Amino acid sequence: MVIDESGPMRPLPLPTDDSAPYWEAMNRHELLLQRCLDCDRVVYLPAPMCDECQSFNLEHFVSSGRGHVYSWTVVHNMGHPAFVPPYAVLLVEVEEGPRILAQLAAPNGDEWERLEVGMPVRIAWDESEPEQTFAIFEIDSDASDAA
Numbered sequence: 001m002v003i004d005e006s007g008p009m010r011p012l013p014l015p016t017d018d019s020a021p022y023w024e025a026m027n028r029h030e031l032l033l034q035r036c037l038d039c040d041r042v043v044y045l046p047a048p049m050c051d052e053c054q055s056f057n058l059e060h061f062v063s064s065g066r067g068h069v070y071s072w073t074v075v076h077n078m079g080h081p082a083f084v085p086p087y088a089v090l091l092v093e094v095e096e097g098p099r100i101l102a103q104l105a106a107p108n109g110d111e112w113e114r115l116e117v118g119m120p121v122r123i124a125w126d127e128s129e130p131e132q133t134f135a136i137f138e139i140d141s142d143a144s145d146a147a
């Protein structure tokens with residue numbers, strides 16, 4: 001009998017033709033966004049078409065991974081055994097515009113107690129699953145208030 005001591009596995013994405021580049025880029029530590037070549041809108045989540053002008057003329061580009069906390073919540077109840085509470089889920093507005101939902105990196109377990117709206121954050125990577133890296137965000141203590 002094989003005993004898995006790594007704990008419960010988190011649900012993994014089921015990439016589509018549109019989202020596969022996004023998930024593959026995450027394994028290279030790149031947050032991939034799309035830009036509409038007709039109206040310049042930044043498109044997120046991965047999509048075949050611009051949600052502003054309905055153009056299919058999109059290109060991929062890599063986000064800076066920097067942004068600020070737009071909102072957040074702290075989860076105190078167990079929703080899935082792979083996610084042990086308490087932990088914070090952030091809505092991060094990245095520099096390029098889109099708002100991205102992701103967990104807060106919490107190596108000490110209590111980083112969520114410092115959260116404030118507008119606080120600078122930067123992307124980090126959750127590599128707890130061997131097949132798929134996930135974007136998370138960490139508090140960017142190096143960023144100036146003017147950023």
Ligand SMILES: [Zn+2]
Nearest residue numbers: 036039050053
């Ligand atoms: Zn467009």
